[in-house]
Amino acid sequence: MKLDDLQIVLVETSHPGNIGATARAMKNMGLCHLTLVAPRCGIDETAIARASGALDILDACRRVDTLPEAVAESELVIGSSARPRSLGWPELTPRRMADMLGECADGQRASLVFGRERSGLSNEELQFCHYTVKIPTAPDYSSLNLAMAVQLLAYEIFVRLQQENQPPMDVPREPKASAGELEGYFEHLEQVLVTTGFLDPAQPRHMMKRLRRLYQRIGLTRNEVNILRGILSSVQKYRKS
Ligand code: SAH
Numbered sequence: 001m002k003l004d005d006l007q008i009v010l011v012e013t014s015h016p017g018n019i020g021a022t023a024r025a026m027k028n029m030g031l032c033h034l035t036l037v038a039p040r041c042g043i044d045e046t047a048i049a050r051a052s053g054a055l056d057i058l059d060a061c062r063r064v065d066t067l068p069e070a071v072a073e074s075e076l077v078i079g080s081s082a083r084p085r086s087l088g089w090p091e092l093t094p095r096r097m098a099d100m101l102g103e104c105a106d107g108q109r110a111s112l113v114f115g116r117e118r119s120g121l122s123n124e125e126l127q128f129c130h131y132t133v134k135i136p137t138a139p140d141y142s143s144l145n146l147a148m149a150v151q152l153l154a155y156e157i158f159v160r161l162q163q164e165n166q167p168p169m170d171v172p173r174e175p176k177a178s179a180g181e182l183e184g185y186f187e188h189l190e191q192v193l194v195t196t197g198f199l200d201p202a203q204p205r206h207m208m209k210r211l212r213r214l215y216q217r218i219g220l221t222r223n224e225v226n227i228l229r230g231i232l233s234s235v236q237k238y239r240k241s
Contacts, residue, residue: 003029004032005109006109007034007070007110008114009036009067009112009114011037011038012038014040014041016042016046017147018145018146019041019043019058020048020052020058021051022034022147022150023047023055023061026150027056027057028054028154029151029155032060034057034060035062035063035111036062037063037069037070038064043058067113067128068179070111071113072179073180074111074178074179077110078111078131079121079125079128079131080132080149080153089129090217091134092134093133095156097131097133097157098157109178131216176221185220185225186208186215188229189211189228190208191232195236
């Protein structure tokens with residue numbers, strides 16, 4: 001993929017300085033799409049000062065109310081998190097993350113999501129991410145400043161995507177399903193699993209979380225999602241008849 005296919009998403013940022021410093025870090029590394037999810041501060045003088053020569057990125061930044069809205073167009077969503085997660089979300093190193101982005105075909109879109117200064121990303125928000133990435137740190141102090149985390153990950157991506165001699169993709173790749181299309185599939189799947197009795201809504205036991213993890217990991221194409229939804233519809237018709 002190209003640097004232009006990646007957006008940086010900041011969730012509920014509280015400090016204007018971090019938004020400005022993020023814009024600068026992005027511009028240094030050739031990234032230009034910034035999305036703010038429900039920011040808790042405005043873009044003030046501090047943000048402008050910290051952005052330095054990257055005011056164009058602040059001017060063009062998009063604001064949305066929710067994370068699903070921010071990532072709906074992305075085929076790959078990666079959440080950056082300082083904490084290990086209990087459900088064992090697939091966790092990448094920064095370099096592996098950059099390789100994965102490098103392996104995506106041009107025109108596939110990706111989002112790299114960053115959490116709040118105080119509390120990071122919630123487990124619910126991580127549900128919308130296909131992978132997490134953790135920057136290795138000293139074990140007793142793993143939380144970096146937000147803009148510094150953006151800088152490090154953007155650097156890895158820049159270095160990887162600038163690499164020469166990438167083998168040309170001779171096989172045309174099918175378009176991947178977007179996050180919005182996957183959400184549609186998960187809702188449909190849950191409905192069917194509840195009607196067949198496989199899933200007890202009173203005792204869901206993380207079943208949907210596990211299924212989401214499975215499907216997000218394998219990188220479904222749009223056609224594959226359509227096939228899976230067709231199967232679900234056939235189960236619904238069968239039960240009715
Ligand atoms: N105290 C929070 C960390 C907030 S730091 C927590 O425990 O989760 C703000 C954001 O910077 C995080 O949500 C994450 O997106 C990013 N970040 C900070 N340190 C990181 C690290 N070591 N690896 C990956 N992302 C990190």
